[in-house]
Amino acid sequence: MPEISVIVPVYRAEAFLRKCTESILAQTMGDLEVLLIDDGSPDGSGALCDQIAGEDSRVRVFHKENGGVSSARNLGMAQARGTYLSFVDADDWLPADALETLYRALREAGADTAGGAHNRVETDGRQEKEPGALPAGVYGPEEIRRGIVDRLLGERMGKPGEVLNGFVWRFLFSREIIQGHNMAFAGAYLEDELFLLEYFCYARKLAMVDQPVYQYLQNPVSVTRRYLPDYMQTFQGFMKAKEDLAQRMGLGENMPLWRENSYWSGLLIAIGNEFAASNAASLAEKRRRIRGICQLPAMARAIQAIQPQGLGRNKQIVADLVRRRRFFLLSLLYGMKNRG
Secondary structure, eight states, rough: OOOOEEEEEESSSTTTTHHHHHHHTTTTTOOOOEEEEEEOOTTHHHHHHHHHHHTTEEEEEEEEEEOOHHHHHHHHHOOSSSEEEEEEETBBBOOTTTHHHHHHHHHTOOEEEEEEEEEEETTTTTTEOOOOOSSSSEEOHHHHHIIIIIIHHHTTTTTTTOOOOOGGGGGEEEEHHHHHTTTTSSSSSHHHHHHHHHHHHHHHOEEEEEEEEEEEOOOOOOOTSOOTTTHHHHHHHHHHHHHHHHHHHHHOTTTTTTHHHHHHHHHHHHHHHOTHHHHTTHHHHHHHHHHHHHHHHHHHHHHHOOOOOOOOOHHHHHHHHHHTTTTHHHHHHHHHHHHO
């Protein structure tokens, strides 16, 4: 059996898939399998998956009806045979020693999980390193709870440096933990955050490295860049699932504002979504929708309760404008950004 199973959901990825899979198959850690999950892709991705599998016996392909990234990853987890699981998006790729770096750190520490930094890669080739979830080192349950679980749960918007993105692809996971707790991805958006939140409630020891272990392409056609007309419905479902998980795992007892923090995070995403270049609505309509979102009771409570601090420059400006109800200036800001 392979030590590592690498799960790659594939949808409309024909232009990127070859580079992605070549980076995985060329890993210095060769004891792996690659599971390509063709999620009913309408382009030539499915045929390319089969072609790649015919070239390397470590590749297995599964074709399914389109159901979204969560269902694709869940199928991959059900079929995986490795001791550890890694997730890679089809438009991204791995540095040559990424899996070996994580695996060595995990084994040397006697940990069940490992994580690292990543590089943000622009379409023009520019790269910027982003730090991992925690600095390099080995962490036990209490440190994991404080350093990852509490930050993912939410009480972070008023605390500079506390925001933690829910990226599953920069970790090496224990398949035993995932299967032992019947874990699964759910939803079409923000699914990573819930998965990480639950997983790190179970993890006992985490080994972190400073080295980038993932190349994250800023793909303008990815799901995180497209306009999502049903985003708010998706976000409400996400919050319901997060509430249920927090109650089940006994989270948030000493964090009275975690919900408000979570709604603030969702609000900032909602604003960016409304101003996505692919949203054909007029600026006036976008402003109307954003004003309506801010007036939702839960959003209004969050805006009143928390003044975000320590965000990136652009997000900080957006948050400040929202608190001052300067929606016209907000639309001008995004208008200039989209033109640029």
